Amino acid sequence: MKSLPLSLILSGLLLAGVGCQVKNDPTPIGGQPALPDGITLVESVERETADQLIIPYKKYSLDNGLTVILHEDNSDPLVHVDVTYHVGSGREEVGKSGFAHFFEHMMFQGTENVADEGHFKIVAESGGTLNGTTSADRTNYYQTVPSNQLEKMLWLEADRMGFLLDAVTQEKFEIQRETVKNERGQNYDNRPYGLVRERVGEALHPEGHPYSWSTIGYLEDLDRVDVNDLKKFFLRWYGPNNATLTIGGDFDEAQTLQWLAKYYRPIPRGPQVDEPEKPTVELDSDRYISMEDRVSLPMLYMSFPTVSLHHPDEAPLDVLMFILGQGETSLLYKNMVKNGVAVQASSNHGCQELLCTFTIVALPNPANGKTLADLEKIIRESLAEFEGRGVNEDDLTRVKMSIVSSMIYSLESVAGKVTQLASYEIFEGNPNYIAQNIARYESVTEADVMRVYRKYIVGKPAVVMSTVPNGQLDQIAGPDNWERYQRALPDYMATSDADLAYRRAKDNFDRSIQPPAGDNPRISLPFIWRSELGNGVSVLGAVNDETPTTTIRLSMTAGQRDEPLEKLGLAAITASMMNEATLKSTNEELSNRLQKLGSTITFSADNNRTTVAIRSLSENVDATLAVAAEKLLQPKFDSDDFKRVKAQTLQAIQSSKTNAADTVASVYQELLFGRDNPFAYLDIGTVDTVSEITLDDVKAFHAAYYSSKIASIVAVSNFDRDELVKKLLVFEPWGGEKVTRVALQPFPKIEGTKLYLVDKPGAAQSEIRIAKRSLSYDATGEFYRANLMNFVLGGNFNSRINLNLREDKGYSYGARSGFSGEQDYGTYVASAAVRTDATQDSIVQIEKEVRHYAESGITKPELSFTKNAIGQRDARRYETPTQKLAFLSQIVQYKLDDDFVTRRNEILADIGQEEINNLAREHLDVADMIIVVVGDKQTIFPGLKELGYDIVELDADGNLVE
Structure with a gap:
């Protein structure tokens, strides 16, 4: 068997290390100035030709053991900063599971020099995004920000590496312990099949093996420890010698090295960390x-x-x-x-x-x-x-x-x-x-x-x-022959202050002073080109020459909204059938061709659109588009495929009823928009309606709505306009009749706040939605301004609603609110999944925050935060092909001017407290909202009655419970 020809991977592309230059020389290279004290260049990997598939970088080592990797990419005015610690749940002790994940939470809770929740606030105000993730083997923290904010991010990450523990209090520990419990409830205990991997892990690994427990850990372990146990874990594993700091993007290397020496070199190394042992896992029988x-x-x-x-x-x-x-x-x-x-x-x-x-x-x-x-x-x-x-x-x-x-x-x-x-x-x-x-x-x-x-x-x-x-x-497959063991937990030995060997950094500067941002980077919107195929399909495109890939989205303005009420789910099933066999090829043959090309083609439908998503390596785009055209123009609509797709859809509907988040979404949408509008239901339909859909219905929907007259194409590629349009001519034979959209039916009248309850016996959490009909989408109108108004109420991590329910009360893993809209309708929704025993007060707290904001309005600091956070986000909005494609799709779907982003920036700069407060008073009247709760009725009903609202009980399909 011969190995796969490299030409099939990418024409002219060489592998890393073959034609790239690796230098292992600690002395300055290429005219590079002398390095700061305590920093050593380990190696430099350079690209020798433009088409090599490598990631150029320079690797440095600090004398405290920190590894630094720098990758310069000046294509966009942003930087991505990642700190990865070689510690995950696999480094935990028996009886102290979940510590690595717990500490991921604690690392966002402030340091000696950063206020509580300050990390989120600083990054958001810098126009950035951030998160942290924990696996069995590593924990990482990362930020993507405009390039002028790099020093500030390095200061932030260094502060929680070296100056965290004195700011970690028992109170913060208790709050985050509740947050972790809520996360477990939301993602494990309250989710269908959510505990499968935990149970398999216990049975697969010997007792005490570090993979025998899940990353989130056991609640009983979290309940038996205190803040000092967590601090001890940090001191063991979170030293610079167990970390890799990687920076990618648009930065000045010499300046960055100076900042690294300033902020990181004073942090003392931690204990020696060796490679983990790999204990053998063998089963003697099934x-x-x-x-x-x-x-x-x-x-x-x-x-x-x-x-x-x-x-x-x-x-x-x-x-x-x-x-x-x-x-x-x-x-x-x-x-x-x-x-x-x-x-x-x-x-x-x-x-x-x-x-x-x-x-x-x-x-x-x-x-x-x-x-x-x-x-x-x-x-x-x-x-x-x-x-x-x-x-x-x-x-x-x-x-x-x-x-x-x-x-x-x-x-x-x-x-x-x-x-x-x-x-x-x-x-x-x-x-x-x-x-x-x-x-x-x-x-x-x-x-x-x-x-x-x-x-x-x-x-x-x-x-x-x-x-x-x-x-x-x-x-079941067979009788259980392995019993879940009673965990043998060691006696708990409390960690005292004397057991904590703190490592203190010595600075020659005031670390409490937050570094200023550099000069604002210049933001360039993607250059947009336009064309049109001979059949009238418009094409909007942008060039992305950073990778040899092509991404295309073909859309038709037809979806669930256009279905008959008795055939709900028809648009989704039709799209699924387009993913099946054609008149020329079986589904297996199509899949084989696409996999050998490294390409994907997916048809899907939502409320208002049907979309064909195409992704390809650019060298294979002709062959990929040939498959896409075959699927679009020559679907087979095979009866066996239809039976299978229909069965899968019915099971997806049944499964959605076991998921509280799906249930609450379908119920509140039906209440707001009424049962006479197809889009008020879940996109995949209901059991009754899908059961009635026939293959002839699919063929009729395809004939009526899969028309070039309502289609458009957006594309991002390293090909220029003329090259790509020539390739898109494969769709030119496509025809179709003119299509008239189905009119919306009148929406039901909302008369005062009612509380709608769906019983989910035994639910570990309650899903809450407080919602109303609101503004339709307008990129530069009141809809956009209303979302600016909502930003500090429920539109970011540091919003009033989230800080209240998650950080102050420990009720929820996350809570939010926001406006969403289409061209003809929209909603305002506040949402949270909360602890069952906190259901009543969570509703009280959300309503309190909404009412207070509507009455008192935004503060000057909050307005400044909003302007800074939103005003600097453009630096990271147009980086990837997917992001560019979303930008182009907005323009096409909502018929926007090319400079709508410029107009938005002007609105943001000009908006003031008075306008924000007027918007809040107009759009945040709780009396106009409904409340929908999906949870364990037996536990939560008495508290809900105390709220004083009329309570209407519904089933998972939104029908009245008699």
Whole structure:
């Protein structure tokens, strides 16, 4: 078997390390001035030709052990700053799970020199965005800001690396402990299938293995510790010698090095950190476990332990994953989904530093009557079929291209490049690992794939987990033969102040002074070009020459709004059918072609539009567009495909009823816009309406609404206008009749505030929506001004509503409010998922904040914060092809002038307190709003009655409960 030709990856593209120059010379190079004291240049990776697929960087080391990676990219006036610590839940002790994630929260709670919640405020006011993430193996904190804010970000990150602990109080600890509990409730306990991975992790790993608990940890562990335990964890793992600081974007290298020396060099190194041991994970036999849950469908989850991150066998196992269970070319799709046995079946190979797992997941189609035992049998038969079938050259070509193209797409943003550099440094000690990474997949052979299949999968024990709806244990794959152990927790030993060995930095400057911003960067909007195809389809485009990729969005102004009420879900099902077979090709053949091109084509429909999203490596765009045109112009509308798509849609609807967030959204939209408007329902329809949709209905909707007369194209590519338009001529044969939009029906009258309650027995949280009909979309009108008004109330992390419910009360993982609108209608919604026992007071607090803001208005500091935060965001709004595409789509969908952003900036600069306050009084009258709550009625109903509102009980479909 030959390796995949590089020409298939990208024409003229060389791999990193082949034709790139790596210098390992600590002396100044290329005329670079002498480095600041305490900073050493480790290596420099440079691009020798413009078309090399590498990420140029310079790697430095500070004498306190901090690793610094600098990647200059002057294409946009922004910088991305990432600090990755080599610590995650895998470094935690038994009985102290969740510490790494907990500390991710604490790192945003202020330092000696930054006020509580100040980190969010400073970054937002700088026009930036930020977050932090925790995995089993690492924790990272990152900001993307305009380039003139770099010094401020370095000061912020250094402050929480070296000056955090004295600001960490027991009170902050208690609040964030509640926030973490709310996060667990929202993302694990209150989510369908949310506990599956935790249960599988317990069964797969030996007790005490660092992967035997989830990253968020156990609530009982969080409840048994105090703030000093958390401080001790920080002192052990959060030293500069266990961190990598990566900066990408538009910056001056010499100045940046001076700032690094100033802010980071005084921070003392922490304890020695060695590479973690990789304990062996072996199962002696299949472990069957099961769980009842509030789900609509049973799910089978099989997990095999394999290797570890970047192990030589990882790449062939990834290839095996694709062949077995990724996409329409896979065996699991053929044997389980294509024939209607399952609504979903796939495989995955997730890799972490200590262990990778090969998983197979399947959900049965209830119309077929199969149990999870039946599904397991088919899965094992599919594995046996693979052994007989083997691996062919087409498999390798397809899979390798899918993997390599995803790496190329990840380079479209500075954040993506920084993330790769940081990850490679943390786990390989080599930011330039991209060459070796691609080479790993290039070298995979048929024999490699068969070898790892036999070594890790066939005949090997796995954890087989069955998750079934409450009361359906007869559906499980097999009787449980492994019992969830009672965790053996060590006696708790409190950490005293004397146990904490603080490391104090010594500065020769006043670190409490926040660095000023540099000169405002010059923002350049994407240069827009226009054209039109011969059939009248308008084309709006922009050039992006930073990566050799092309992104296209073809849209038609027809969607759920245009469906008959008795056929709700028709637009979505029609779009799904467009993703299936054509008159010329089967779905498997289409999928095979696209995977070998490294391309994706997806049809979808929402309330008002049907969209074809196309993404391709530019060298393959002609072949990709040929597939897109075939799908658009020659759909087969096969009856077997229709049966499968319809069954999948029905199951998606049933599943949405078990998700409280989906339920509350569908209920409040129906109440606001009425049952006579199709868009008031979930896009996928209802069980009753979808059950009535026929294949003829799909064909009729396609004939009526898939018309070039209501279509437009937006595109971002490294091709210029003439080149790309020539390629888009493949759509010129497309015709169609003129289309008239369906008129909106009158909206129901809202008469005073009512509270609508949907019972979700046993829910760990309550979903709350306080909502009203409001302004339709207007990019430079009152809609835009109203969102400016809402920014400090509920439009950012430091908003009044979020600080109240999350940071002050610990009721919620996050709370927000905002205006959203289409051309003909809009809403104002305040939302939160809250602790069940805090449901009543959460409603009180949200209403209090809204009323107070409407009565008292915005403060001068809040207005200044709003102007600064929103006024500087443009520096990061047009970086990636996806962002440019969204900008172009706005112009097309809402018929905006090209300079609408300039007009917005003028509005922002001119708006004052009086106008903001008038908008608040006009649009924030609580008496005009309805309240919808989805939660455990038995627990929350007494408190809701005390609010004094009329309570109307509804079911999950929005029908009155008698």
